Amino acid sequence: MRILWLKSDLLLPLDKGGRLRTWHLMRHLAKRHDITYMSFAERGQEREIAGMHEVARRVVTVPRSDPAKRSLLFYMDAARYLTNPLPYAVAKYQSAAYKVQVQSLLRDGTFDLVVCDFLVPAVNLPKALPCPAVIFTHNVESEIWRRHAETKASVAARWLYSTQHKRMLRFEEEALARFDGILAVSDADRDTFTRLYPSAAAKPVWVVRTGVDTNYFVPSAVEPPEPRLVFTGSMDWLPNEDAMTHFCHDVLPLIREQEPRVRLSIVGRAPTPPVRALASDVIEVTGTVDDVRPHMRRATVYVVPLRIAGGTRLKIFEAMAMGKAVVSTTVGAEGLPVVNDMHAIIADEPRAFATAVVALLRDRARRQALEHAARSLVVEHYDWSAVAVELEDALKISAGLNKPAAKLRARPHALSKARRHASV
Secondary structure (H helix, E strand, C coil), rough: CCEEEECCCCCCCCHHHHHHHHHHHHHHCCCCCCCEEEEECCCHHHHHHHHHHHCCCCEEEECCCCCCCCHHHHHHHHHHHCCCCHEEEECCCCCHHHHHHHHHHHCCCCCCCCEEEEEHHHHHCCCCCCCCCCEECCCCCCHHHHHHHHCCCCCHHHHHHHHHHHHHHHHHHHHHCCEEEEEEHHHHHHHHHHHCCHHHHHEEECCCCEECCCCCCCCCEEEEEEEEEEEECCCCCCCHHHHHHHHHHHHHHHHHHHHHCEEEECCCCEEEEEEEECCCCCEEECCCCCCHEEEHHHHEEEEEEECCCCCHHHHHHHHCCCEEEEEEECCCCCCCCCCCCEEEEEECCCCHHHHHHHHHHHHHHHHHHHHHHHHHHHHCEEEHHHHHHHHHHHHHHHHCCCCCCHHHCCCCCHHHHHHHHCCC
């Protein structure tokens, strides 16, 4: 296949879940297919652009730069979109240059398929496309904004996020209606799309499972020397910021009441001022690290206290591949095939979450049972190579190069389920 892959940013550096997911999938696709990758790029990213040739034969970029988050320029820029009918997260990527470049590629190249990676590139697509197109949805974006609105304390913040939620609902529905198929990352996201958007219910919705590099993330034979909790993720992503501020203020004190020696490491790029302010002799905020694995090896328990999110969390599978006991909220483990008390512990309220963490810190046998079961699950069923085959099948069918069976045509997401059940 000749594929035009559209995204808002480069995949390098591999410091975000969405980038990691796309990189691993494209790495396998590029062995058999001709991929042209197009995105925005900032000045000074020549090394990252060159690195993209590992997963794409051709890389096309459009110059763009963002003001630093939470800077004065950032807030001035955001204020320009307050009355824009599009959600801010989409409107700020509207670009005449991007639109012209897409049209040029489609005019000059004979593509079998267009892949719109995340919702954002859809704002710059021409109304008519010369070939089939699918959208790769790593989240249900409107659900993220709804959850933001529900967790904000002030009236002004709730109004602001509620407004963005309504705008995202409208844009997401209109965008999904334009594509011939939808790629979702979980059954939960697929079901949410079909519940929220009637137009999505009438389209093929393929479930592309979350995977993990089980040869890269491997367990350590050494027991952590001290009781330590670890969270990893991009710390400029609002759901991660909310998770850590909530955890440090409302959950960690409850844990330390019973286990005063416990320390916490918050590991991830670009921590925002509220996250940096959490740093203390008890809480480590690392900022960007070259490799998260040494920090994860130090963990006795890996925590995922997310209250706001969508899609699936690669971080949980990475922790499980490293043989770490995981305590997560329901939202944190949403869309992943983990069984409570077998592969991870699920707890939502602050005291329940704290109790689960303390129990694992004190019960080594139970912790080791979780660690073993978690590692076994991802090794046996969720290596990226197997997931990429599912994606390839969905893309070929979307491009009209493979014909699904009658049953599969009616419910395309059954492809993922059939493979999963056959391998168990």
